[in-house]
Amino acid sequence: IGVYDKWAIEWGYKWLPNLGNRDQEEAYMNKWVIARTSKDKYLWYGPQVFYIPSDPRCQSEDLGDDAMRAGYYGIKNLKIVLSNLIDWSRVPNQSYQNLLDMLRMTILQYCYYLMHVTNNIGTRTRNYITVEQPGAVVGYISRKKQKQAVQFLQDELFDTPTWLMDKKIDAIVSAPHSNTILQIQEQVLQKLLNQLNFQNMTEMANQPDSSIYSIDEFLTDLENGIWKELKTKKSITTERRNLQNTYVDRLVMCLNYKTSDYIIDSYIGKENASGDIHSIMQEHIYKLINEIKIAQIGQRDKMTLLHLKDDEKRLKKALLEESGIGSNSLSNKSGLQDSFVPSSKIMQNDLPIDTRDIDY
Numbered sequence: 001i002g003v004y005d006k007w008a009i010e011w012g013y014k015w016l017p018n019l020g021n022r023d024q025e026e027a028y029m030n031k032w033v034i035a036r037t038s039k040d041k042y043l044w045y046g047p048q049v050f051y052i053p054s055d056p057r058c059q060s061e062d063l064g065d066d067a068m069r070a071g072y073y074g075i076k077n078l079k080i081v082l083s084n085l086i087d088w089s090r091v092p093n094q095s096y097q098n099l100l101d102m103l104r105m106t107i108l109q110y111c112y113y114l115m116h117v118t119n120n121i122g123t124r125t126r127n128y129i130t131v132e133q134p135g136a137v138v139g140y141i142s143r144k145k146q147k148q149a150v151q152f153l154q155d156e157l158f159d160t161p162t163w164l165m166d167k168k169i170d171a172i173v174s175a176p177h178s179n180t181i182l183q184i185q186e187q188v189l190q191k192l193l194n195q196l197n198f199q200n201m202t203e204m205a206n207q208p209d210s211s212i213y214s215i216d217e218f219l220t221d222l223e224n225g226i227w228k229e230l231k232t233k234k235s236i237t238t239e240r241r242n243l244q245n246t247y248v249d250r251l252v253m254c255l256n257y258k259t260s261d262y263i264i265d266s267y268i269g270k271e272n273a274s275g276d277i278h279s280i281m282q283e284h285i286y287k288l289i290n291e292i293k294i295a296q297i298g299q300r301d302k303m304t305l306l307h308l309k310d311d312e313k314r315l316k317k318a319l320l321e322e323s324g325i326g327s328n329s330l331s332n333k334s335g336l337q338d339s340f341v342p343s344s345k346i347m348q349n350d351l352p353i354d355t356r357d358i359d360y
Contacts, residue, residue, distance in 0.1 A: 054123070055123070062112075067113075082103075082106055086168060089102045100173045107180075113156075121141070124204075125139035143211040144211070150221045151225075185242075189246055192250075195257055198215055199277070202215065227244060229304075235299075241304075248315060255318060292312045
């Protein structure tokens with residue numbers, strides 16, 4: 001039993017015989033709660049909301065105040081677990097079902113760490129206070145913490161987590177492979193690049209605080225990591241090509257919310273369509289097209305070159321179709337080409353777990 005457990009028991013069952021009616025009890029309890037919670041941060045309360053957390057401090061399986069630091073330690077432990085999983089899950093005279101079950105739980109825990117961090121980006125905090133208490137009800141995650149969260153995702157997810165692709169486990173029960181990792185990346189990018197997050201960031205930008213994390217800076221930070229090969233001119237691996245294709249898909253869906261596969265976009269996108277968010281999406285697509293074109297110069301790896309050409313055409317097509325020009329017409333203003341080839345949809349195998357079923 002912890003500090004908060006004792007606090008909850010006292011709040012719920014403490015006998016107050018000197019109070020004559022409900023109003024007196026309510027006034028007494030309010031003063032008592034204010035006095036206690038103002039002195040001890042461990043007594044703070046926030047309701048947990050599933051799937052779309054309204055406050056990143058209120059997440060299941062998350063008991064700390066720094067999801068990034070906790071995630072780094074947690075994944076470090078998972079790497080040790082996975083490297084010993086065959087021996088640790090061995091049951092004499094039994095099949096490898098226990099290994100498969102433990103593998104699934106390892107991936108599930110990995111997803112928990114990722115989503116705890118992801119929910120620190122573009123979200124708000126809410127303090128449940130009464131009118132007698134000072135301070136604001138609604139708050140925003142600091143620019144520093146959001147940038148730390150993006151860097152965590154770059155390090156632990158977008159830079160291919162090859163530690164999950166264990167060859168020894170794969171020979172027994174099929175370890176996570178590139179499509180498994182891609183599906184996790186897709187779930188994270190969907191939660192990052194959507195109309196609700198952008199709307200929250202726009203509201204943050206209107207606050208009197210110079211440390212606000214803008215949509216433009218957020219997208220730039222993402223692209224500096226996800227598309228880092230554009231500057232190094234190195235060949236791009238299969239896993240990274242899949243990730244970049246997914247990023248293009250999400251960027252296009254954010255430009256045209258009507259094509260989005262994320263239900264939240266359908267009713268928030270209409271509000272954002274005529275504002276700054278639409279302009280920022282266009283600007284980043286133009287920028288990415290130019291960087292992709294430059295990166296093709298001197299690229300000798302065939303698959304990398306084909307990949308870059310394909311993504312360039314897909315982005316150009318999205319701009320033309322969104323402007324109403326159509327993919328069969330030239331745009332003198334944008335200088336976009338009028339010939340496009342459709343990108344083949346990435347085929348995916350089933351995950352050992354479905355990350356959409358996780359309560360974040």
